[in-house]
Amino acid sequence: MPLDQAEVARILGVDVPPLPEHITSVTHDSRDVSPGAAFVAIKGFTADGADFVPQALERGASLIVAQHDIPGVRTAVVPDDRVALAALATELAGNPSHDLTVYGITGTNGKTTSSYVLHAILTAAYGETSTGLMTTAEVIIGRHHSMSVRTTGEAPEVQGNLVRMRGAGVTHVVLETSSHGIHLHRVDGTRYAAALFTNLTRDHLDLHGTMENYYRSKRKLFEWTVGPKVANADDAAGARMAQEISGTRTFGHCADADYRIGDVHRQGARTVFNLTTPDHGVLELHTPLLGDYNVHNVAGASAIALETGMSARVLTKAVSEMGQVPGRFERVPAAVDRGFEVVVDYAHTEIGLRAVLEVAREVAAGHGPDARLICVFGACGDRDKAKRPLMGAVASELADVAIITTDDAYSEDPQTIADEVAAGADMSHTSVVVDRQEAIRSALQVAHRGDVIVVAGKGHERVQHLPTGDIDFHDVSVVTELIHRL
Ligand SMILES: CC(=O)N[C@H]1[C@@H](OP(=O)(O)OP(=O)(O)OC[C@H]2O[C@@H](n3ccc(=O)[nH]c3=O)[C@H](O)[C@@H]2O)O[C@H](CO)[C@@H](O)[C@@H]1O[C@H](C)C(=O)N[C@@H](C)C(=O)N[C@H](CCC(=O)O)C(=O)O
Ligand SMILES: Nc1ncnc2c1ncn2[C@@H]1O[C@H](COP(=O)(O)OP(=O)(O)OP(=O)(O)O)[C@@H](O)[C@H]1O
Secondary structure (H helix, E strand, O other): OEOOHHHHHHHHHOOOOOOOOOOOOEEEEHOOOOEEEEEEEEEEEOOOOHHHHHHHHHHHOOEEEOOOOEEEEEEEEOOOOHHHHHHHHHHHOHHHHHEEEEEEEEEEOHHHHHHHHHHHHHHHHOOOEHHHHHOEEEEEEEEEEOOOOOOOOOOHHHHHHHHHHHHHHOOOEEEEEOOOHHHHOOOOOOOOOOEOOOOOOOOOHHHOHHHHHHHHHHHHHHHOOOOOEEEOOHHHHHHHHHHHOOOEEEEEEOOOOOEEEEEEEEOOOEEEEEOOOOOOOOOEEEEOOOOOOHHHHHHHHHHHHOOOOOOOHHHHHHOOOOOOOOEEEEEOOOHHOOOOOEEEEEOOOOOHHHHHHHHHHHHHHHHOOOOOOEEEEEOOOOOOOEEEEEHHHHHHHHOEEEOOOOOOOOOOHHHHHHHHHEEEEEEEEEEEEEOOHHHHHHHHHHHOOOEEEEEEEEEOOEEEEEEEEEEEEOOHHHHHHHHHHH
């Protein structure tokens, strides 16, 4: 929906210089500017978008928006650059969320998995071509799958995907919504019809500073949502959310949860549990997802689906038949033929690592008393350093063999990160193999029949960020290739 000067001024609430032509697109990245675009110069964490204005103009930008005057350039000066970016993106896209039923899922852990569960339920109810998904792992529009760049993209990306979904005939969308997405205004202007909160544990303090700020950022999603909201009552922040945001229903093991989890047990390679619901009696849910944390993910997704009118029968079948979630306890088929198990998982905090290793221990125990748990993992560079020794401690506590390696080191020295992880580990059964492929190879070489290897940290990702540059790296592919060469 092209915008003229008066419309842009109304949307931004500030004076706008005359435009050579209608604005047809908006971007924060000068490298993406095309003729007719508005370039919003964001004062970033590392760079100032204002420095890229000449490039944006060279590429044909019709309007420059910034938080301050840019010498020699007629600029629309706005109070908040990211708010302006979202406002223009939403209007240019024609407010697509208003024509869709958008489900927002937030929380520290379990967003992606819960999103896939909900997407499977919506697909069963409305058909594959009527559903969409935006997650850390991929963007799905009907039958079309593509890789994601981040969990919650920048506003033009979010709105662009919603427009594509609307155009493709999608009606129901699951939008994984990170606290970065909320805090950095990437989802401003999105109408959420329903929302789910999974949990809140220590993460992203480099952005939010305190846990209270982190919580408040998540809470905004519930403040915005116009329809049903469901929160995890077993989590302190979830219980608080339910108290603070009226109309929020809860799920969990605790006795006063509206959707109560009970009688959880394993049945072969599946998890079975009862969900006592306010309006649909007791549902017996069977899921291929393992572990108590996935019981929460399935229960939360089911609760929000029921709250928005889903049939209990369709939901029960969908939950039972859903496929693997990319990079979340993803079992590598090639390993099974060799008599052991390799699981690729995205756990990259000490809490996530503990959760996945506890499940993997159970799986190993099911393989017999001699089956061991081997864990290959590392910590990210350039962020939250405090979690490094904590991750080392968790891995060496729960795994029989722990191998510390490199995750995404970004600009940091991988050996230094590994040493910081090792500082918290019991090194009697832990080693450091900095090269990730070599670390995986070592794990495969020491694995016996029945053992379970967890390769943690990168999940679905296909690139490893190293100080020497990015390289292609996909854990499932690397494991598969190495197994074929064993
Ligand atoms: C910490 C963080 O979120 N940073 C985001 C922030 O970057 P920044 O402010 O540092 O940007 P910058 O590099 O300083 O550049 C400033 C501006 O100059 C522009 N620029 C830069 C270079 C150039 O040649 N031309 C140009 O125009 C940039 O596009 C940007 O608008 O603003 C940028 C643009 O708005 C984002 O792309 C960037 O996300 C980075 C890539 C990122 O990695 N974010 C992660 C941490 C993230 O968002 N993760 C969450 C949470 C996931 C989870 O829950 O685990 C997610 O939703 O993915
Ligand atoms: N409900 C949960 N509670 C605690 N840990 C969980 C939960 N669900 C998943 N995990 C762990 O966290 C990892 C990431 O899961 P998932 O991708 O679903 O969460 P996420 O919130 O999307 O994470 P991210 O924001 O980092 O993408 C899983 O591999 C698992 O180890």
